[in-house]
Amino acid sequence: METSSHDVLLVGGGGAGLRAAIAVAETNPKLRVAVISKVYPMRSHTVAAEGGAAGVVKPDDSIDEHCYDTISGGDWLCDQDAVEAFIKEAPQELLRLEHWGCPWSREPDGHIAVRAFGGMKKRRTWFAADKTGFHILHTLFQTTLKYNEIFRYDEWFVTKLLVDDGRVCGVVAIELMSGRIQAITAKAVVLCTGGCGRVFPYTTNAAIKTGDGMSLAYRAGAPLKDMEFIQYHPTGLPFTGILITEAARAEGGYMLNKDGYRYLQDYDLGRPEPKPVLRSMELGPRDRLSQAFVKEIEKGRTIHGPYGEVVHLDLRHLGEKLINQKLPFVRELCLKYEGLDPVTQLIPVRPVVHYMMGGVSTDINGATPLPGLYAAGECACVSINGANRLGSNSLPEILVFGARAGVAAAEFASGAAEQVSQAVLAQAEDERRRLEQQFLRKTDGNERVAVIREAMQKTLESGAGIYRTQKSLEDAATHLAILRERAGNIALDDHSRTFNTELLSALELHCMLDVAICIVHSALSRTESRGAHQRTDYPDRNDRDFLAHTLISQDEHGAIRVNYKPVTITRWPPGERVYGQPTQTAAKA
Amino acid sequence: MDSAAARARASAGGHSQTAPAYTEFHPRWYRPRISTYWWLGRWPYVKFILRELSSVAVAWTVAFTLFQLWSLSQGEVAYSTFTRRASSPIMIALNVIAFGFLLLHSITWFNLAPKAMAVRVSGKRLPAILISGPQFLGWFAISAIVLWIYMVRT
Amino acid sequence: MEAKKSHEPIFWTLFSAGGVVAALLLPVHLFIFGMAVPLHWIHGPAYNLLLSLAQMPIARLYLFVMCSLPLFHFAHRFRYTLYDGLQIKHLNEVVFASCYGIAVLGTVAAGWLLWRI
Amino acid sequence: MAAGGTRVRTANSDRSESITMARNIDIELQVSRYSPEQDLEPHLQSYRVPIRDEWVILDALNYVKDKIDGTLTFRWSCRMGICGSCGYMINGEPKLGCATFLKDYAPGPVKIEPLRNFPIVRDLVIEISDFLEKLKKVKPWLIHEGSNGQGEYLQTPDQLEQFRQHSMCINCLLCYAACPISGLDPIFIGPAALALAHRYNKDSRDQGSAERMATLSHPDGIWGCTFVGECTRVCPKHVDPAGAIQQYKLAAAMDGMKSFLMPWGKR
Ligand SMILES: Cc1cc2nc3c(=O)[nH]c(=O)nc-3n(C[C@H](O)[C@H](O)[C@H](O)COP(=O)(O)OP(=O)(O)OC[C@H]3O[C@@H](n4cnc5c(N)ncnc54)[C@H](O)[C@@H]3O)c2cc1C
């Protein structure tokens, strides 16, 4: 089998992976660094982020306030040392991006402009119109072109981590174009593979967000952290799941039920004011808004649409000028995908799965418990998001922790010796054989990828959705076990080596099943309600038993183990999450 | 719209295929050949080619004018030969066609100019009409003046 | 290759200038002498008057510009039309020489004629 | 548009009604298939898919992939017109599969082919590494000498506006498929890459235009473009590469004339 070798290998070419690549190149230009990605890097899903990236820059703001918003927003499940480091570095990272050419929106005097965002007490979200992620990703990608030392494997799919003697020393990957299966060894591997929204049926996430990295780490024996915390975004378009950014509410949009009533006032989220108020009503945190939606369904106050229940997002009072200036992409999406114009019409929305708070457990430098393995971005869980991520915290997260993981991996690789034993190559050879036998050359299966995928998605939605119970989760667990069994029996139509996307969806399905099982088992164990994890059978938060991170892992025999690790509390003792107190008016214009 | 192009491409591909057979792990790309008549298949391309060919009318008009100037310099007899030749049906037909192309040239030229010039007034890009409009006006004015001079002075 | 690189802006400038002149001046000229007069829409010119008109310095300059620049416009456009329309980029040098040859010859002819007229 | 097939727009005003109207109606997709392991050249294959009001072409392709034929191969990811993966020729026009409604092509058939002017890898998948090479050539990154340290580079909204439009490119390559020059002359750098270069040149924070000039003011660069203008017409993000290139030509010509007329004036 062919092998190639690098010092640091970044798996994933999204915001986190590219930022890490630059960090490696800058830390030690002599290192052979490579980025491997299943899509061309600029197609990664960071491209879809709309609203913005939070970073303290304005004089009226402070690090402590951003920390507090983040920690309380995360229902005190954040590691506070990590949060503090993150919030201190976020503005520097955003500024670095500015120096790399990111077209941030500006104040008339030329300074960076900031906007309000859900759950934030101050206006601190940097934005590039409503295509922030797009601009961040393209800026990063174009900047990496400057570094000749960054090698790219575009459209390669990683199927396995190579582990030797407890240390991660590379990956096995398929080159899509040729179908070649190859070992790529490295002294340090950084997982930056993004989230896993596709395990659910309605999601803002792209087709590529299938939790591959989480599954790779899990199979290699690394624990996943806080997998039960899944963020629903309250305003997705029905059917497509396309996101209508929170910025639409930050600019002053209303949420209305079928009576045209701003129903959020009934859920402890403050009083309705004509202008948006920070941390209140429409600018409450996402978990609470999504939960309010379910309650509205129960009260029969939602609108029946062709794709289930919806409520309305009302932007009409903002006027055409403001919508064009601040929310052009929202208007474009509505016109293109719903055939309606938000200037004159109501937008039908529903909560859709948006973000995975959990992920591969790492320390503050992105290191996992497995030596040589690092993780950053949405696929990692450093624990700054806790039980509920605040909007606009994850773009700075991929930058801060992408950079940190890159530096840590570079330092590790600079000191480590190359470790490519015979055993490693044998492992790679085994993996190649598995892929051939289980997928490419298999002829006797009778299951279709799409069928199992749909069943899995339905199972998760009903079993581990916005509200969960012991029963719903146990049913889901049983069902997933069956689906996993059936997935072993998949038959592909496509046996070609060239660009075999069906093989890819089969491999992704296996990853998603791993992730789904972790979600359900983590949720089963946490018998409390906190942030995005709401158990109707345990409706209260229980700090005595669960002020702790869930760690789920697999032993050598494939048995699932769930452990807990206490949350790091430094300066902000757990309190109650209070929203809706009028503190400050968000929008001046 | 694309059928002509597709057919041309398919047939071109048909006989130009000398690619080696597929070998495992070596992708074998298909490279469609562009037909010589690519510009015939689609209306925007036809428009483009017509626009480009207007340059022939431009050259023709200059040649015609040079011939006229030459005749003028050669005395009255020569010039009357010129007028006679210019009145032949073939010449008239050619000139009518050339005139059509000249109009096409003028119109497309003025309409494209705003693209090349991003004129900004207090931060806002000037709307296209404000750039092409004056050019059209200038064109009409110059034409009118020339016609007027000709009518009055000769 | 290198030489062409540094000259391309000049050719393009000539092309553009020629394009403007051709767009502004040529239609009316061809309209008068190629259509209106032969078709007797307007009266034919008296030779002497026309000659004296053409002999005015300003008219000479006008006519020179009207003839010369558009030829460079033609040379540039026609060259690319041949490349793209007929896919004969390999005949680059020949096409280039003939197109610009025509433009230069035409310009010299115009200059000479207007000088002598 | 001229020969765009019969295009029937189903009424969009009353959604629920048009959904029931459209249901149970099929449409024929004619998809270009090419498998390098078996075929010498592409051929069309027909599939019948239902028409749903809210379906885009990509949904129809996914329906085929999931339900009818798992071997059908195409790229996609975001399904919201921002990742740039899903450019196909739809009835001969370069379009994003996720931003083109199926119902607009009723009663069909709809022909879906890989983007023109690129080598075909398989079915609708094209080879784009050539574009990435070209992109790298134009140095699409901010070049700024000196104080690269603290503090932001100030930029007023007006200055941002100077290049904002050209920064919207999603690299979908529809413009390359539309530009005949890109097909005829493979070394032509092409619309999107040139527009991106222009984007950086126009950025008030950038100082690299002189450095980029060598690549851009070259017969393979801006001078290769004959202003067909199709790139701008098909661009789904209104990047206006045609305009960017012409503006750059003007600037380069000024620059060239200056050094031609005043060779001594070179700084
Ligand atoms: C619609 C939307 C809007 C959002 N808006 C905001 C916002 O306004 N503010 C904010 O802060 N956050 C926002 N987010 C969240 C944020 O965008 C993401 O969390 C973040 O971009 C994740 O970046 P990443 O680098 O971790 O992963 P991604 O950008 O998803 O990149 C993952 C990379 O991994 C590669 N990869 C995955 N699996 C494999 C494999 N098996 N082999 C090889 N390569 C692989 C992929 O090719 C890709 O390059 C939004 C998210 C969505 C979906």
Ligand code: SF4
């Ligand atoms: S310029 Fe427009 S058409 Fe071309 S790649 Fe960019 S977004 Fe696509």
Ligand code: F3S
């Ligand atoms: S279509 Fe091509 S020729 Fe120029 S204007 Fe656009 S790049």
Ligand code: FES
């Ligand atoms: S799927 Fe991303 S642009 Fe169409």
